[in-house]
Every structure is written in structure tokens, then in C-alpha cells.
Amino acid sequence: RAKISPAKMSGSMNTPWVEKYRPATIEQVAHQTQVVETLRSALQTGNLPHLLFYGPPGTGKTSTILALAKDLFGPQLYKSRVLELNASDERGIEVVRTKIKNFASLAVSNSTGKTSGHPCPPFKLIVLDEADSMTGDAQSALRRTMETYTKVTRFCIVCNYVSRIIGPIASRCAKFRFCPLSRDVMMSRLTDIGTKEGFDLDPSVADALMTVSGGDMRKAITLLQNTHVLYGKNLDAEKVSGAAAVLPDRCIEELLQACSSNSFEKAEAAVHNVILEGYPAHQLVAQMSEYVVGKGGKNLSSKSKAIICRQLGATDKCLTDGADETLQLLNLASVTMQAIQAS
Structure with missing residues (x-):
């Protein structure tokens, strides 16, 4: 394994590049044209509705709202006007009743109007990241908080799946889809x-x-x-x-070849080889799915592909629920063997 030198550690690891190259202003947000144009208008007028950002992970949702907040309030008021919460960690109703409600109810100081080139509108901003992880009760309580303190507080709901946000919250927000x-x-x-x-x-x-x-x-x-x-x-x-701890294609090819041999002993040995090399079972399931549907499934019938993919989904669920990796992969190998032999 490659050794990490102290010089590399101090130079590269002190600042994560994700933070180092995060957009600092709304103008630096890349390739979300419709979102940026709308938010630029809000920045000029200081009139901001409740916002709902949704789309795949890593498309700039959180970076965009934080850049907007910095443009709105500037460095002097940012800490006192912006509350950022990750709702996947603090997802219960108690957080809404305490931390969110307490911040939302605070009166805004008189330092409104343009300050140091920033609009500084007379409201606070609460950013709820990964809000689709919040419980239904917590979202219902959040709706009431949004209604009560809308004069002095704006909310930005950030999520991957808009379908998991209750209707009363979604209807109160301007929705923006972040494209891949x-x-x-x-x-x-x-x-x-x-x-x-x-x-x-x-x-x-x-x-x-x-x-x-x-x-x-x-x-x-x-x-x-x-x-x-x-x-x-x-x-x-x-x-x-x-x-990235990604499995080489040869590992998946060897597993499928072992399953094709109609010998459970060979399939079992291939499974144990993957485990001994330290690759995560979830990673094997994800890559095997792509491989079977793609270039590796040329010699398989559509029915065999469907059987294998269905078992891959069941295996992934069992692994997520905490099942034993070895047993699940052996079960996957046995079903794959039957599907290949049937094709």
C-alpha cells in the first residue's frame, strides 16, 4: 500500500477540496442556469420566498443556497441570520419544536438595508438539508412553524426526493429541480x-x-x-x-464463470475470494447489476437477467437490513447459477 507522507497530509488533507472549491457566490454556481437566474433576481430585490431544492446528490443544491445566503447577508450577518441543519441527523419532531422554532421566532435586528454591498433583507434563513429524511410528524410541525414565522424567517428545504416532502410544505415553497x-x-x-x-x-x-x-x-x-x-x-x-474500493471486472467475471460451471463449490470459492479481498458486498451487488444488464449479459436470456436482477435487489435489501454478507452472497450465487443454467 502507498504510504502517505506528512507533507502530503498537511498540504492536501487540511482542507477538503469539496469545501475548498465550493462556490462562494451565486455567480460561481455552475450549470444550473434556471435556478441561478431566479435566485439572482431574488438577490437584487431582497424578496425571497420559501425554497424547495430537489435533485440527485452532488448537483449543487446545498452549495447554491449557502452561496445565496452569503450574497444576501455578507460575512458580518451570516452567522446570526442563517441556521443550517442536516435533517437526516436531526429528523424528529423535538428538533422542530426546539432548535428550529427558537431560531425562527427570534426578532431580526434593525441592520437591514444594503450593508457592504449585500442586500441584508429583514429576515433570517433556515436551511434544512436532506429534509426527505424527516419524519411525517416533524414535517407537519415544520409546516406550522413556517406559517407562524413567515414574516421574519425563510426556509430552504433541500432533498433528493421531492415525493417524500408532504404536500402542505411543498405547496408553500418555490420549487427548483437541480439537473444532473x-x-x-x-x-x-x-x-x-x-x-x-x-x-x-x-x-x-x-x-x-x-x-x-x-x-x-x-x-x-x-x-x-x-x-x-x-x-x-x-x-x-x-x-x-x-x-474507491471498486471491484475489478475480473472479480465479477470470475464469479459469473463459476456460476456458469454448474458447480456450487466453485461459486462458493469465488464468493469467498471476493470477501477475502475485502470488497464490500454492497459494492459487488451494485457493480454486478450494471455488469449483467450491460456488457456481461450478452449470453444471457432476458428471463435470466430478470431473475438475477430481482435477486440482486433482494440481496441489497437484506444487506441494508444487516444480514450476513457471506450468506447473502452465497444465496445470490446459487440463484444466479440456476438462472444461467435455465437460459
């Missing part, structure tokens, strides 16, 4: 970060980062930093896969 970033946009951003950090990012490395991250810019930047810390400036796609 295109590969060209991600390529440009990752290359720019590499240049600023003093190394040239090969297109194959950027492509590997985008593939592993699944279009999540935050995950891609974090993985780029981790790979750089581990291996230095000379990066390649294999090193990216190693830093």
Missing part, C-alpha cells in the same frame, strides 16, 4: 481542480472518476483528492478504482 451535471461539465470542473492543485488530469482518469461517482460531483471531487493523497500526481484509472 453532464459529463462535459464534470470533466471541465475536475480538470480545473487538478490544474489548481498543480497536476494535469488525464481524460481517462476524469472518466474513471465520473463513472465511479455515478454523476455525483461531490463524490468525484472527494475521490480525486483521496487518490491524489494516496498516489501523488501520477494518476491512472486503476488507481482511481483502488482508492
Whole structure:
């Protein structure tokens, strides 16, 4: 394994690149054109409704609202006017009744009007990140709080799945959908970060980062930093896969070949090899799904693919519920073997 030198630790690890390159102003938010134009108008007038940001992870939802808050209030009033909560950690009704309600009910100081080039409107801002994790009771209590203190407080609800936000909250907010970033946009951003950090990012490395991250810019930047810390400036796609603990295709190919042999002993050995190499079972399930549906499933019938994919879903659920990894992967291998033999 590569050793991490103290110099690399102090230079690269002190500041996560996700924070270092987070947009500081609304103008720096990349490629969410409709959202930025609307928020720029709100910034000029100081008139901001309740907001609901939704879309896939890593598309800039939290970064956008924090950049807007900095543009609205400036560094002097930011801490006193903005409350940021991660609702996945504080998801119960008690948080709404205490922390959120107490902050929302605070009177706003008279320091309104433009200050140091910032509008400083006469209200506070509460940002609820990952709000789709909040319980139904907590969301109902939040709706009442939004109604009561709307004159002095604005809310920004940030979530991945808008369907998990109750109707009374969603109807009180201006909704903004954050689109997944295109590969060209991600390529440009990752290359720019590499240049600023003093190394040239090969297109194959950027492509590997985008593939592993699944279009999540935050995950891609974090993985780029981790790979750089581990291996230095000379990066390649294999090193990216190693830093991300992604299974090589050969592991999945060997497992499917063992299942094709109609020998449970060979399938069992292939499963144990994956476990002994330290790869997470969840990662195997995710990659095997892509492999079977994609290039690895050319010799399988549609019915066999459907059986395997259904079992992959059941295995993923069992693993999420805390089931034993070895038993679940052995069960997956046995079902895969039956499906292949039936094709």
C-alpha cells in the first residue's frame, strides 16, 4: 500500500477540496442556469420566498443556497441570520419544536438595508438539508412553524426526493429541480481542480472518476483528492478504482464463470475470494447489476437477467437490513447459477 507522507497530509488533507472549491457566490454556481437566474433576481430585490431544492446528490443544491445566503447577508450577518441543519441527523419532531422554532421566532435586528454591498433583507434563513429524511410528524410541525414565522424567517428545504416532502410544505415553497451535471461539465470542473492543485488530469482518469461517482460531483471531487493523497500526481484509472474500493471486472467475471460451471463449490470459492479481498458486498451487488444488464449479459436470456436482477435487489435489501454478507452472497450465487443454467 502507498504510504502517505506528512507533507502530503498537511498540504492536501487540511482542507477538503469539496469545501475548498465550493462556490462562494451565486455567480460561481455552475450549470444550473434556471435556478441561478431566479435566485439572482431574488438577490437584487431582497424578496425571497420559501425554497424547495430537489435533485440527485452532488448537483449543487446545498452549495447554491449557502452561496445565496452569503450574497444576501455578507460575512458580518451570516452567522446570526442563517441556521443550517442536516435533517437526516436531526429528523424528529423535538428538533422542530426546539432548535428550529427558537431560531425562527427570534426578532431580526434593525441592520437591514444594503450593508457592504449585500442586500441584508429583514429576515433570517433556515436551511434544512436532506429534509426527505424527516419524519411525517416533524414535517407537519415544520409546516406550522413556517406559517407562524413567515414574516421574519425563510426556509430552504433541500432533498433528493421531492415525493417524500408532504404536500402542505411543498405547496408553500418555490420549487427548483437541480439537473444532473453532464459529463462535459464534470470533466471541465475536475480538470480545473487538478490544474489548481498543480497536476494535469488525464481524460481517462476524469472518466474513471465520473463513472465511479455515478454523476455525483461531490463524490468525484472527494475521490480525486483521496487518490491524489494516496498516489501523488501520477494518476491512472486503476488507481482511481483502488482508492474507491471498486471491484475489478475480473472479480465479477470470475464469479459469473463459476456460476456458469454448474458447480456450487466453485461459486462458493469465488464468493469467498471476493470477501477475502475485502470488497464490500454492497459494492459487488451494485457493480454486478450494471455488469449483467450491460456488457456481461450478452449470453444471457432476458428471463435470466430478470431473475438475477430481482435477486440482486433482494440481496441489497437484506444487506441494508444487516444480514450476513457471506450468506447473502452465497444465496445470490446459487440463484444466479440456476438462472444461467435455465437460459
